[in-house]
Amino acid sequence: MPVLSSASAFSRVTALAAQRPIHSAFAWLHANPKTIMDWQVELVAIPAPTHGEQARAGWLAERFTQIGLSGVEIDTAGNVLGILPAVRRGGPADSTGPVVLLSAHIDTVFPADTPLRPILNGDRLEAPGASDNAAGVAGMLAIAGALLHADALNAGFDLPVPLVFLGNVGEEGEGDLRGVRHIYEHGALAGRIAAHIVLDGPGADAAVTQALGSRRYQVAITGPGGHSFTDAGIPNPIAALASALAALAETPLPDEPRTTLNLGTIRGGISVNSIPESAQANIDLRSTDPDQLLRLEVALHRAVEDAVDHWNEKSKAAGAGLRSRLSFAVSKIGDRPAAQLPDDSPLLSSLRAVDRHLGLRTDLRLGSTDANIPLALGVPALSMGAGGDGGDAHTLREWYSSKDRELALKRVLLLTLAMLEWAADQ
Numbered sequence: 001m002p003v004l005s006s007a008s009a010f011s012r013v014t015a016l017a018a019q020r021p022i023h024s025a026f027a028w029l030h031a032n033p034k035t036i037m038d039w040q041v042e043l044v045a046i047p048a049p050t051h052g053e054q055a056r057a058g059w060l061a062e063r064f065t066q067i068g069l070s071g072v073e074i075d076t077a078g079n080v081l082g083i084l085p086a087v088r089r090g091g092p093a094d095s096t097g098p099v100v101l102l103s104a105h106i107d108t109v110f111p112a113d114t115p116l117r118p119i120l121n122g123d124r125l126e127a128p129g130a131s132d133n134a135a136g137v138a139g140m141l142a143i144a145g146a147l148l149h150a151d152a153l154n155a156g157f158d159l160p161v162p163l164v165f166l167g168n169v170g171e172e173g174e175g176d177l178r179g180v181r182h183i184y185e186h187g188a189l190a191g192r193i194a195a196h197i198v199l200d201g202p203g204a205d206a207a208v209t210q211a212l213g214s215r216r217y218q219v220a221i222t223g224p225g226g227h228s229f230t231d232a233g234i235p236n237p238i239a240a241l242a243s244a245l246a247a248l249a250e251t252p253l254p255d256e257p258r259t260t261l262n263l264g265t266i267r268g269g270i271s272v273n274s275i276p277e278s279a280q281a282n283i284d285l286r287s288t289d290p291d292q293l294l295r296l297e298v299a300l301h302r303a304v305e306d307a308v309d310h311w312n313e314k315s316k317a318a319g320a321g322l323r324s325r326l327s328f329a330v331s332k333i334g335d336r337p338a339a340q341l342p343d344d345s346p347l348l349s350s351l352r353a354v355d356r357h358l359g360l361r362t363d364l365r366l367g368s369t370d371a372n373i374p375l376a377l378g379v380p381a382l383s384m385g386a387g388g389d390g391g392d393a394h395t396l397r398e399w400y401s402s403k404d405r406e407l408a409l410k411r412v413l414l415l416t417l418a419m420l421e422w423a424a425d426q
Contacts, residue, residue, distance in 0.1 A: 009350050013354050014353075033402060043138065047108075054078065057079075060106060061074055061082075064080065067148055069148070075187060076182075077179055079169055083164050098161050098424070100420050104386070107172050114128055127399075130390065131391070139387060142386075168183070196371065197382065198371045199386040202388040203408070208366065210340045211367070211368065212367055217297075217330055219244065219328065221304070222327055223325070225275050225276055235314070235326045238269055240307045248303040249263060264281075288366065339375035358407065369383035371383040
């Protein structure tokens, strides 16, 4: 990948910012804070649990169409796509060359029956999902609106390569990044994405450039079950699972690279006087080092196998027959790859140039976001906030404030345009 010097990146950004069409786009952002917030309020009122984003996808497709994006579609994974072609609005889109992707996930952590009653008081919005990720989706719509409705752009401003807007599904929880994963593995854009900017939540002072890897597993242990008294001696799946989890929890974890192990859920049984037929647990492993994830995966399998063997042998010694033996399965239910944006990446050089132009400073952070997928594939990518402030994410008390959103959206717009020009040179 060609290196983009800091001087070249800054020259490109300042040249872009000096153009009259960009001034017009900035003016649209300044004049339309109510429109942007209205989009955000409408969005958070639509339930969108992971694997249940259909209604919100339909709403976003309508907004993409109303704004004027081309080729608006909902793909087979449920993602919503719209294109700003690499020609004047209304012209044909390039179907073979590079594209730049601007995305925001549309799913939330809240179940479908969660009461969604957004409360807007001045510039403060209170609602589950108000920040994560209604802020990102509203910011993405704002960028599209600024580019398509600014007067100077209507007069004939052309983009050097297509800009694709993506409202993707499956970012949260057990969604396992399935929306973005589909784009890179099965979508029509696979192999064409030159750079990817993810808008996730509020803020204008940070960017996730190091992808935290995670693997998630479900452990299931099964047996014949029975009555707690008359069938005593039959091995108990809950006892075996508890033994396995206790052993796994003692696995040593390094401070560097930072590595974590979490026993997230455990369930099983039907009553206090029944030997259960099954027990299940979900485990979350995270690290910046893929080798550590592999080590913990091996430790998980060993802990489960040893525990099941122990309780089967104990049951055998008590005189239980072969039909009383326990069995187990360990299934991977999530896999987010670890990766990092190189320090000499043109995307990072461009971000620093934009910060310098706008008088901002970005802290580079570690996180698990939609950017994990492109980063692992070597595509320049990062995840950044769409402006404003927020708090109490993933709770019913979640809130968002649009104060200073405009400056952050200018940051996103300039970075996106800089990457479009860089992609055209490749």
